[in-house]
Amino acid sequence: MNEIIQYEAPIVEEDLFRRVMSAWDITTLGSKVKEILKDAAERTNSFVILDDYKNTYWRSRDEYENGAICRAYKEDKRKFQYIPDDEIIATIEEVIKDQISLNPSNLCKEVFKIHGYTSLGQEAQNNVLSCAEYLVNQGKLVEEDGRYVLG
Numbered sequence: 437m438n439e440i441i442q443y444e445a446p447i448v449e450e451d452l453f454r455r456v457m458s459a460w461d462i463t464t465l466g467s468k469v470k471e472i473l474k475d476a477a478e479r480t481n482s483f484v485i486l487d488d489y490k491n492t493y494w495r496s497r498d499e500y501e502n503g504a505i506c507r508a509y510k511e512d513k514r515k516f517q518y519i520p521d522d523e524i525i526a527t528i529e530e531v532i533k534d535q536i537s538l539n540p541s542n543l544c545k546e547v548f549k550i551h552g553y554t555s556l557g558q559e560a561q562n563n564v565l566s567c568a569e570y571l572v573n574q575g576k577l578v579e580e581d582g583r584y585v586l587g
Contacts, residue, residue: 437473438480441493445482446504449491451518452477485522492520506530506550513552516560524567527551528584529576537583540565 440455441447453465453473462469477484483494494500504522506529524547531546532538538546544561548554568584571577578587 437476438482441480441482442495445495445499446492446520446522448518448520449477449493451514452493454518487521490520492522508550508552516548516551516553516556516563519551521563521567521570524564525571528564528568528571532577532584532586537580537585539583540568543568543584 437452437456440452444452444455453470456473456476457463457465457469465473477493480493483497483500485492485494485500500522504520504526506527507523527547527550528543531543531550535546540561544564545555547564548556548560553560568577572579572584572587575587577584
């Protein structure tokens, strides 16, 4: 588990547990297996951000405080739901730096493209737009005339 965190961080809990289970040929995440995996994760000394729907594991608190980087995935892409919000935020910042402005639909397309997807459903779009809204609230993005620009 520690090797996965060291290589993949930031990584959401569900993806971390799925990768450990795959290594041990475990197919079902029951309550007992989940309890064992949570206990093992606590012993990795990684830094964990607990939130409402994605618990995200980082190599260290310093790495978390320095922020996620935008990682492009072309071949070995993860399910979009397994990409931590911090990484989506970093991707949005990178995309907006390269563009003058983008409307919400094109912002989603550009973020999806970087992560190896041509298009995704409404849930993934809502996730990207939620992250964009976070950046607006932080003053890093501005929404003008239905388009996002750097703040």
